[in-house]
Amino acid sequence: MPLALLALAIGAFGIGTTEFVIMGLLPEVAGDFGVSIPTAGFLVTGYALGVMTGAPLMTALGTKISRKRMLMLLMGLFILGNVVSAAAPAFGVMVTGRIVASFAHGAFFGIGSVVAADLVAPEKKAGAISMMFTGLTVANVVGVPLGTSIGQSLGWRTTFYLVAALGVIGLAGIAKLVPEVPRPEGVRLRHELAAFRNVQVLLAMAMTVLGFGGVFAAITYIAPMMTEVAGFADSSVTWLLVLFGLGMVGGNLAGGRFADRALMPMLYVSLGALALVLGLFTVTAHHKFAAAITIALVGALGFATVPPLQKRVLDQAAGAPTLASAVNIGAFNLGNALSAWLGGLVISAGLGYTAPNWVGAALAAAALALAVLAGALERRKAHHLAPAVSGAVPEPVRVPAGHR
Numbered sequence: 001m002p003l004a005l006l007a008l009a010i011g012a013f014g015i016g017t018t019e020f021v022i023m024g025l026l027p028e029v030a031g032d033f034g035v036s037i038p039t040a041g042f043l044v045t046g047y048a049l050g051v052m053t054g055a056p057l058m059t060a061l062g063t064k065i066s067r068k069r070m071l072m073l074l075m076g077l078f079i080l081g082n083v084v085s086a087a088a089p090a091f092g093v094m095v096t097g098r099i100v101a102s103f104a105h106g107a108f109f110g111i112g113s114v115v116a117a118d119l120v121a122p123e124k125k126a127g128a129i130s131m132m133f134t135g136l137t138v139a140n141v142v143g144v145p146l147g148t149s150i151g152q153s154l155g156w157r158t159t160f161y162l163v164a165a166l167g168v169i170g171l172a173g174i175a176k177l178v179p180e181v182p183r184p185e186g187v188r189l190r191h192e193l194a195a196f197r198n199v200q201v202l203l204a205m206a207m208t209v210l211g212f213g214g215v216f217a218a219i220t221y222i223a224p225m226m227t228e229v230a231g232f233a234d235s236s237v238t239w240l241l242v243l244f245g246l247g248m249v250g251g252n253l254a255g256g257r258f259a260d261r262a263l264m265p266m267l268y269v270s271l272g273a274l275a276l277v278l279g280l281f282t283v284t285a286h287h288k289f290a291a292a293i294t295i296a297l298v299g300a301l302g303f304a305t306v307p308p309l310q311k312r313v314l315d316q317a318a319g320a321p322t323l324a325s326a327v328n329i330g331a332f333n334l335g336n337a338l339s340a341w342l343g344g345l346v347i348s349a350g351l352g353y354t355a356p357n358w359v360g361a362a363l364a365a366a367a368l369a370l371a372v373l374a375g376a377l378e379r380r381k382a383h384h385l386a387p388a389v390s391g392a393v394p395e396p397v398r399v400p401a402g403h404r
Contacts, residue, residue, distance in 0.1 A: 130256020
């Protein structure tokens with residue numbers, strides 16, 4: 001494994017920690033600033049919106065410099081945002097700090113995916129991407145619980161200062177270990193935008209929104225589902241989320257490994273299994289042990305789709321993949337927001353805390369349908385190109401003498 005992947009994973013770990021740790025510290029932050037919990041929730045919403053906005057914007061601004069330098073600038077932005085959040089004298093200032101940090105998120109993972117793929121042989125690209133995303137998944141197992149514990153014991157500001165310190169380590173690692181590769185000659189913003197005319201790129205992004213949305217339809221409401229339906233104590237929710245994180249780690253690594261061998265079959269299996277498991281979650285949520293196993297499976301199957309989807313975007317946008325890769329990261333956050341909203345609708349309609357699982361199953365099934373469509377279109381295109389590729393020359397049409 002190139003050491004540069006480790007530097008990218010450290011940056012991903014810091015970004016993953018700052019994204020999710022706020023959820024465990026909302027009561028402390030709300031109490032400190034004297035705002036309600038729902039108002040404090042803008043720290044989550046603002047971050048997600050910042051990721052969706054910042055991914056294409058920061059990537060577009062970075063088309064004139066090398067990818068290494070852009071990654072360093074993004075880590076600097078991440079550090080600044082977390083320091084502002086930690087030192088914020090007022091709630092509005094902290095929201096601003098969160099948005100500044102979020103602007104680094106999508107572009108970092110988008111550009112980082114391109115860099116990671118370029119560090120290894122073509123048959124190992126998905127595995128390299130998964131190694132970078134391992135930092136994000138491990139953040140949910142280690143960074144978020146540890147950051148929450150530190151924030152509750154030593155104050156939430158301490159957590160954000162420590163996350164900023166992680167950013168400094170990631171920045172130093174990128175500066176030292178990531179090779180300086182000049183940006184591709186002739187590639188301009190218009191070339192990056194041209195990738196969005198490719199139907200396969202758009203289908204892959206739609207799969208990202210729907211497939212990952214299926215995961216967060218269930219996980220967003222995991223606390224009330226597990227306490228009110230499964231009968232877990234409130235204190236158990238943290239460890240259930242650790243189980244989810246462990247599933248994410250395993251699924252991410254498996255997705256990277258098998259996507260390098262058979263990308264589309266990996267998507268068919270993971271999305272199909274995800275839809276099935278989410279549907280079953282409406283039943284298993286009533287039993288503690290079965291619910292815990294299901295949570296781990298949702299994490300594993302959900303993140304098994306990340307490396308193949310990210311690699312598919314890179315492959316289909318070949319030649320100018322950076323912007324498409326970053327926008328696909330924003331698509332993950334769009335899926336999170338969409339599914340959380342839909343899950344809230346079915347709960348508000350009185351269908352119960354397990355109803356979001358059906359929403360998740362439907363979204364994952366829709367993503368599977370798009371994957372099947374993408375595969376069919378790809379096979380059809382390959383079939384039409386086969387004669388030209390083989391170099392076969394059709395026999396000349398023989399015209400009867402009497403018709404000349």
